[in-house]
Amino acid sequence: MKSLQDALYNWLTIKVVCDARPEDSAAKETLEFFDDMxxxxHHVSNIETTTDEMMYYLSYQQGEEIKKARYPRELIEIMLDQINNEPEKYENYPTEE
Structure with missing residues (x-):
């Protein structure tokens, strides 16, 4: 994924799912994938998130620079809404260890 904005968007979308569904192993693995990316x-670290009624706000460090991004809640929460609306399609399967 070449675009930092796309990577941040995908990371935030799956982070919202992970926060709402801490037992979801697929979501955790996907979050780890985007963390690694x-x-x-993209050399991003120290990501902090905040939210209000309309937006999610990210503050992060890229190299020596502190940067910010923002995303509409409706775009970020679309995956979680879909999971909540059709949970039978998103069953959590245990990981093999």
């Missing part, structure tokens, strides 16, 4: 490909 942000760290290794």
């Amino acid at each position: 942000l760290t290794n490909q």
Whole structure:
């Protein structure tokens, strides 16, 4: 994924799912994938998130620079809404260890 904005968007979308569904192993693995991409490909660290009624706000460090991004809640929460509306399609399967 070449675009930092796309990687941040995908990371935030799956983070919202992980926060709402801490037992969801697929969501955790996907979040780890985007964490790794942000760290290794885009050199992003120290991501902080806040939200209000309309937006999610990110503050993050890229190299030595502090940067910010924002995303509409309706776009970020679409995956979680879909999971909540059709939970039978998103069953959590245990991981093999």
